[in-house]
Amino acid sequence: MNKQYLIGQLEAMQNAKRVNRLRVANLVLNNPDLLPFLIEVSFETDNKLSIKAAWSLELVLEQQLDWITPYLDYFTTQISTVVFGSAVRSFSKICNFIAIAYTSKNKSILQEFLQKKHIDAIIETGFDWMISNHKVAVKAYTMNALALFGKNYDWVHEELKLIIQQNIIHESAAYKARGKMTLLLINKKINL
Structure with missing residues (x-):
């Protein structure tokens, strides 16, 4: 094949x-x-x-999330180039999977192979998705990924809070619900 x-x-x-x-x-x-x-x-x-x-x-x-490890360089340098909304949704979900695995207490090969440059690329693309005209699902997965990565990068939580607070009044009910939940988790430093 x-x-x-x-x-x-x-x-x-x-x-x-x-x-x-x-x-x-x-x-x-x-x-x-x-x-x-x-x-x-x-x-x-x-x-x-x-x-x-x-x-x-x-x-x-x-x-099989661990299968992405040999392709992390390519994946993280390319995610910012995706333009079709439906594909962005899938990539935002994959980035969320990566954030969950990386910050989990359970062992994952991603914890060993995900480097700062990969995380930085996911965070940068995530913020681009948050301020761009994307559907709520993209922003919801992205909020979660950024909140998780923000455990190790304080500035991420501050920026994410700012974006959510600025946009929450103009967005849909689904965005408002996810935004409020994310803000609560960040503010209370609850285990994301």
């Missing part, structure tokens, strides 16, 4: 239904040699197929 085979499978995905996304994700989970091709297609920002690839990549990494 090669990149062309994977592209054919992505092209056959008719819509965003979970069953379609899972079919491609399971193909990659059963054939890990396809992962680099899936990551590569996910970042082809001039290709709408990248959206389907990002959906599938999210499901793969939800199951």
Whole structure:
């Protein structure tokens, strides 16, 4: 199996239904040699197929997050280039997975391989997503990731609080709920 085979499978995905996304994700989970091709297609920002690839990549990494470790340099330098909203949603969720694993008390290989430059790139992109015109899901996952990474970077909590407080009055009910919860966690220094 090669990149062309994977592209054919992505092209056959008719819509965003979970069953379609899972079919491609399971193909990659059963054939890990396809992962680099899936990551590569996910970042082809001039290709709408990248959206389907990002959906599938999210499901793969939800199951096997440690598989991203050899690709952290590429992943973290490319996430800021993603333009399609639906793909940004998947990448914001992946960044949230990474933040959860990195800050968890449970051992993860990511804790060993995630470097400051990777975290900085995720944080920078996260703040860009927070101040850009993205849907609530992107901002909700990003708020959580930034709150988690902010445990080790005090300035992140301060900036995140500022953005949430400035935007909360103009945003949807879902944003307000997530924003209030995030502010409460940051202010009380509760275990995120």
